Amino acid sequence: QVQLQESGPRLVKPSETLSLICTVSGGSISSNYWSWIRQPPGKGLEWIGYISDSGGRNYNPSLESRVIISMDTSKNQFSLKVTSVTAADTAVYYCTRDSSGNSYGHYYYHMDVWGKGTTVTVSS
């Protein structure tokens, strides 16, 4: 059974870079797509972006200029960097395993395995 675990600093200063790692166990990162999702306190979910099993990337247009998602297949990990952070980047950050394909003529894309999430606070 695939499990995901987020790790990284819980406190980041404004204007600095937020860095998180997701460690995948029970399965290989060389298959499936992998996303980062965040949830500000008391608010809804926001997709940050994904990285594919072949290393292709796709980011939320609203965050694209500040986000990099990478993978390290030797460690079975993928990572997130968000540059120039502000208080608005304070959130619970989740990493996910994604599932996609076509079903009855419709494209589906969903996050079928989630990490427990890690809270990152941006404050001086």
Place this chain on the structure above:
Amino acid sequence: QSVLTQPPSASGTPGQRVTISCSGTTSNIGSNAVTWYQQLPGTAPKVLIYSSNQRPSGVPDRFSGSKSAASASLAISGLQSEDEAHYYCATWDDSLNGAVLFGGGTKLTVL
């Protein structure tokens, strides 16, 4: 403000049937399948419905999903106290390079 529109709140009494709507456009719900996530307090979301109307194993058949044109609905029958949670719809959007969209979420209260 989310591209996918959900009511911020819904409520019902035990045993009732409640529905939660999710409205989008032709480039997202109108073209692609919808996923519904359930988020219990203090936990990560989990898939409740995928491919618009499919339940993962372990999800009770009290939960059902449907889609018509650019809108989708989640129905919960035989409402139970443990169903009190936030519910989010999500789908793929075909505009630009493609993106995952989430609805703003609906807080379901069991009275």
